[in-house]
Amino acid sequence: MSELKERIRADLKESMKAKEKVRTGTIRMLLAAIQAAETEGSKHEVDDNDIISIVAREIKKRRESADIYRINGRDDLADNELAEAEVLEAYQPQQLDDGALAALVDEAVAETGAHSMAQMGQVMKAATAKAAGRVDGKRLSEAVKAHLSQ
Template identity: 65%
Template sequence: MLKETIRADLKEAMKAREKERTSAIRSLLAAIQAEETNGSRHELEDADIVKVIAREIKKRRESAQVYADNGRPELAEAELADVPFLEAYQPQQLSDAELEALLDGVIGTLEAPVGMAQMGAVMKAAQAQAAGQVDGKRLSDAVRARLSS
């Protein structure tokens, strides 16, 4: 299970005295535990943990952008330093060609004429098929570009 892997990696990072990696993994485990106790009240499955990881990565990137916009590049770098450690627990991300093929398949299944009005339907189906293998913003940009052409 993914949670046990993360815990084992935390122990390994602590033994190796890798301060940044230890901090990133601890914050991830805290987010997982918060999700377990707040929302679901049960132990999360791997698919749910992948969603938590994606949300934590998104938070850090958004925070880094806010810091950078406000002239605090050192804080932005600190936020982004955690991202590679968290990305290690995500599934392999889709390449541009794989994303295009996925969108071709999803759009091909639509019964209605393809246009921006179907963006929600395409996004929902594509997210279900991608299952954490593509960032939401990247998927949204690709769908928007595809439907507007």
């Protein structure tokens, strides 16, 4: 079993003992998403990189739901979604700051030889591989667009 998955299971036990409803529910949903990933297609155990991708996907879902709830005037539900996203963020690697993100984008652009927006897909592919879950996809996309539009 991966180290991250063991940590998530230990955190679940700890949150259950502390009777933290939001944290317990969120971790249970995360473990269900991990189990679903393990059982779909060929049965295999997911590694830490797969779990980081699952966590990022779940955080994105929570943030998008929170935005929709806010638009529809349901701030209570939006706050709940954001609280769940905050719990999930504990399982992500340290996020890149703006300087490190700019350096990563510069490196990806140099690696691909891109010089126009038409080559953004190539740069995004290289940058996403280098970022390895340390930056949100939307933030990475905005940085690549800014660099290529100069």
